[in-house]
Amino acid sequence: MKKYLRMTLNERAQHLNLAINFTILVITGFALSFPKAFWVSPITDVPTGMTIRGFLHRLCGVATVFLGGYHILYCAFTKRGRGIIKDMIPGLKDAVDLWETLKNNLFINRPAKTLKMPRFNFREKLEYLGLIWGTLVMTVTGFILWFEVEWLKYFPKWTFDVARTIHFYEAILATLTIIVWHFYSVIFNPDIYPMSWAWITGDLTEHEMEEEHGLELERIRAEEKGKLVEFGEAAAVGGGRVIPLLHTDEEKKGSSLRRLFTTIKDFNETIKNWKGM
Amino acid sequence: MKWRDRDMKTWMVVGGILPLLVLGILAEEAWSAKVACLDCHRDESLSKEDARGKKVSLFVSEAGFKNSVHGKVSCSDCHTKITDDSHAEGGKKAAERRVDCESCHDKAEKEYKQGLHSKMIMKGTERAANCFDCHGKHNILPSKNPRSMTHVSNIDKTCNRCHADLEFVKEHALGAAIPKEEFKKSVHGMTGEITCTNCHGSHNLRSLIDPKSTIFRSNIPQTCGSCHPDITNQFTEGIHGVLAARGRSDAPTCTTCHGFHGIKAKVDPDSPVHERRIAMTTCPQCHAAERISKEYRLTTAPVKSYYDSFHGLSYQGGDTFSANCASCHGVHDIRPSSDPKSMIHKDNLQKTCGSCHPGASENFSLGKMHVLASITGDEIGDKIVGWVKIIYIILIVMVIGGLTLFNFTDWLRKTVDRAH
Numbered sequence: 001m002k003k004y005l006r007m008t009l010n011e012r013a014q015h016l017n018l019a020i021n022f023t024i025l026v027i028t029g030f031a032l033s034f035p036k037a038f039w040v041s042p043i044t045d046v047p048t049g050m051t052i053r054g055f056l057h058r059l060c061g062v063a064t065v066f067l068g069g070y071h072i073l074y075c076a077f078t079k080r081g082r083g084i085i086k087d088m089i090p091g092l093k094d095a096v097d098l099w100e101t102l103k104n105n106l107f108i109n110r111p112a113k114t115l116k117m118p119r120f121n122f123r124e125k126l127e128y129l130g131l132i133w134g135t136l137v138m139t140v141t142g143f144i145l146w147f148e149v150e151w152l153k154y155f156p157k158w159t160f161d162v163a164r165t166i167h168f169y170e171a172i173l174a175t176l177t178i179i180v181w182h183f184y185s186v187i188f189n190p191d192i193y194p195m196s197w198a199w200i201t202g203d204l205t206e207h208e209m210e211e212e213h214g215l216e217l218e219r220i221r222a223e224e225k226g227k228l229v230e231f232g233e234a235a236a237v238g239g240g241r242v243i244p245l246l247h248t249d250e251e252k253k254g255s256s257l258r259r260l261f262t263t264i265k266d267f268n269e270t271i272k273n274w275k276g277m
Numbered sequence: 278m279k280w281r282d283r284d285m286k287t288w289m290v291v292g293g294i295l296p297l298l299v300l301g302i303l304a305e306e307a308w309s310a311k312v313a314c315l316d317c318h319r320d321e322s323l324s325k326e327d328a329r330g331k332k333v334s335l336f337v338s339e340a341g342f343k344n345s346v347h348g349k350v351s352c353s354d355c356h357t358k359i360t361d362d363s364h365a366e367g368g369k370k371a372a373e374r375r376v377d378c379e380s381c382h383d384k385a386e387k388e389y390k391q392g393l394h395s396k397m398i399m400k401g402t403e404r405a406a407n408c409f410d411c412h413g414k415h416n417i418l419p420s421k422n423p424r425s426m427t428h429v430s431n432i433d434k435t436c437n438r439c440h441a442d443l444e445f446v447k448e449h450a451l452g453a454a455i456p457k458e459e460f461k462k463s464v465h466g467m468t469g470e471i472t473c474t475n476c477h478g479s480h481n482l483r484s485l486i487d488p489k490s491t492i493f494r495s496n497i498p499q500t501c502g503s504c505h506p507d508i509t510n511q512f513t514e515g516i517h518g519v520l521a522a523r524g525r526s527d528a529p530t531c532t533t534c535h536g537f538h539g540i541k542a543k544v545d546p547d548s549p550v551h552e553r554r555i556a557m558t559t560c561p562q563c564h565a566a567e568r569i570s571k572e573y574r575l576t577t578a579p580v581k582s583y584y585d586s587f588h589g590l591s592y593q594g595g596d597t598f599s600a601n602c603a604s605c606h607g608v609h610d611i612r613p614s615s616d617p618k619s620m621i622h623k624d625n626l627q628k629t630c631g632s633c634h635p636g637a638s639e640n641f642s643l644g645k646m647h648v649l650a651s652i653t654g655d656e657i658g659d660k661i662v663g664w665v666k667i668i669y670i671i672l673i674v675m676v677i678g679g680l681t682l683f684n685f686t687d688w689l690r691k692t693v694d695r696a697h
Contacts, residue, residue, distance in 0.1 A: 157644020
């Protein structure tokens with residue numbers, strides 16, 4: 001069965017990193033808001049449990065911020081990353097897709113329209129934008145709460161209270177969004193259940209591509225066709241195999257920023273093509 | 278041996294013995310009364326019936342009496358008059374008075390007569406303590422003797438003969454208070470040097486409602502201060518001490534926070550002033566109480582808002598580094614914020630906050646604590662926080678509601694499709 005790369009190993013590592021940090025943040029955060037809840041007792045029963053909780057929360061917060069920074073670099077300095085950003089920009093088509101999906105679901109479209117969605121469909125775009133928004137809000141308010149002495153040198157106390165309120169409610173919003181939206185997309189969706197394995201294996205099946213990303217599938221197929229045309233002669237010379245030239249020496253010259261760019265690019269390329277030990 | 282010599286010798290013997298004999302007779306005279314009494318009273322089965330037909334033992338332990346502090350005193354020194362037919366026949370005088378300690382111990386008797394036990398006796402309460410109830414009868418030992426009923430190590434047992442008796446406590450409407458076990462485990466009871474009488478007094482022990490009592494509300498700080506003078510000095514200057522001294526029944530005294538008989542060290546988790554309980558029960562018992570907060574124009578907002586704050590939330594989870602009430606307001610000398618000596622007076626706040634938040638600026642201490650976010654709040658800050666809260670709740674309901682609804686239609690459609 002043909003498989004289509006959905007997440008490179010690098011991206012899967014980023015996803016796993018975020019998933020772990022997010023979970024710890026949710027647990028250690030709400031443990032403070034609901035200290036008497038039954039599920040908090042493993043924390044509160046331990047001596048200095050609340051102190052450890054706070055430390056862990058800040059540690060994972062910092063880890064998430066660093067992960068966000070890494071993700072920005074990844075998106076800026078790799079071709080694949082730039083592609084992700086380009087494909088992630090929401091457009092009118094996403095609104096139409098959403099609207100038509102709703103009409104399909106409510107049996108307004110009869111028969112149901114077959115929707116061909118791009119590499120990132122409206123569900124994913126919505127969630128990715130939400131993630132960016134949430135991370136920004138939580139980072140800003142979180143650092144205000146952390147460095148309260150410094151913040152309160154310049155701002156009145158009520159701004160601190162506002163930051164606390166936002167940090168708490170944004171946490172509820174983010175957690176519920178993950179449970180309601182993300183977990184539906186990748187777990188509870190009847191087409192996907194019990195789980196989408198892309199976050200572990202990194203690829204989607206042809207069927208999954210047809211369902212969720214029809215437009216992208218068409219694009220890939222067309223591209224492959226084009227490649228075959230393009231490499232018609234080369235295929236004959238190389239015995240049907242195409243050996244890509246990864247980079248030339250010229251690429252290694254230039255400014256330090258340029259070299260960092262190349263390093264990350266190479267790193268990602270290596271991970272992408274990694275076939276195991 | 279010559280007769281004369283013998284004659285002389287006899288006289289010598291008689292002359293030598295005679296003084297001894299006289300001395301002996303004199304001594305015998307003093308002891309004879311006791312012997313006469315004990316002839317009958319050393320019989321353990323000797324008893325009589327009192328006016329109500331109750332059997333009363335008349336046995337006196339000779340050894341116990343001889344070793345007692347009164348061992349050299351004659352029976353009739355205390356039992357001056359005995360109203361009994363059989364003794365009248367034996368030539369003893371009949372009379373109306375029972376044993377009277379006052380004739381020798383007039384000072385103690387005077388104190389006793391002002392105390393609660395004597396008053397109860399005068400009211401006709403049968404089991405209220407008389408002298409002999411605490412000191413014993415024939416076997417009284419000085420209180421320094423470790424075997425004495427009034428030795429410091431035995432006083433609690435002496436008191437508990439009545440006060441740990443459930444029947445007695447019920448009969449005399451002492452509430453359900455049986456301080457025995459409580460006190461034994463208390464920090465005072467553990468010392469072995471502090472006992473009932475240290476706080477309650479001994480001969481002049483008074484009722485809780487007697488204003489002269491050591492345990493009368495307003496007198497408690499002074500009573501505790503007899504051992505803890507520094508703390509009492511701090512307390513009496515604080516707002517609680519001032520109000521307590523004025524007789525406010527709502528104002529706390531030492532016992533309101535520390536407890537009564539079962540006072541524990543503050544490091545004991547069972548102590549009501551243990552650091553994990555101060556903000557849970559100790560202060561809120563009054564400051565979250567509607568009755569008191571209304572009377573004194575306080576609000577319950579400080580307690581409520583504390584539980585909502587980071588300090589309060591972390592504290593509820595057992596974080597003892599997090600500030601509790603006492604961290605900012607002080608312990609024994611809590612003062613209102615208007616008092617320049619108060620920890621929460623505006624001039625002192627920066628220092629108070631700074632004790633946990635090093636480098637706290639002046640601006641840091643300016644902000645309002647105990648904020649209850651509300652769009653109808655007093656200050657602009659409260660209002661903004663209140664609005665942020667409302668906006669976020671609306672946002673959450675709409676976003677999560679929308680997402681859930683959308684997913685539900687999606688699930689429904691896919692499930693329907695599968696069924697066909």
